[in-house]
Amino acid sequence: SNKSPLLLEMNPINKQIPVLIHNGKPVCESLIIVQYIDEVWNDKSPLLPSDPYQRAQARFWADFVDKKVYGAARKVWSTKGEEQEAGKKEFLEILKTLEVELGDKPYFGGETFGYVDLSLITFYSWFHAYEVFGNINIEAECPKIIT
CATH class of the missing domain: 3.40.30.10 (Glutaredoxin)
Structure with missing residues (x-):
């Protein structure tokens, strides 16, 4: 090992x-x-909301990102043909679901960067690679996620 x-x-x-x-x-x-x-260290700049319901929602969406985005994104860059097409469709559907949750807010938690944003940022840094490998335009499909 x-x-x-x-x-x-x-x-x-x-x-x-x-x-x-x-x-x-x-x-x-x-x-x-x-x-x-x-x-x-939540006295510095809390990532999770103080309200229990909002905190539960943030955990739900971060878990959604953690469980869904990688698997679909992996299909975009590691497969070809029909499997890749299915992966691209799944990946974009996941991003569109997140975009609906984001709505018109600058961040998932509202006005401040938080837990859900942090869970997505590791994937966000790979968006260009997904676009190249999958021949997709994430900004055209999901503009709110990009901005």
Whole structure:
């Protein structure tokens, strides 16, 4: 295995990154790490809303991004033919669903950058690659997601 002893010690279940080690204790998985950071340092600039319902909604949409976007996007850049076409359709449908949720707000949480925005930003940085590999125009299909 090419996995470091530290990784195997800190994340023995999934044996993968990311792992945040804070005060000698591991916190694993991207969205869980972000929630942890928000809880520990939320007096600085909270990512999750204080209202329990709005917080639950933010978690729902971040989970949607986490579970849906990568799988569909992977089909766009790693397949060809009918499978790629299906992946492109699925990917754009997911982005359109997110665009409806975004509405006319500048960020998913309203006026400030938050948890859902952060969950999507890692995929956003790859949009150009998805466009090239999939021969799609995300800005034309989902302009609100791009801006």
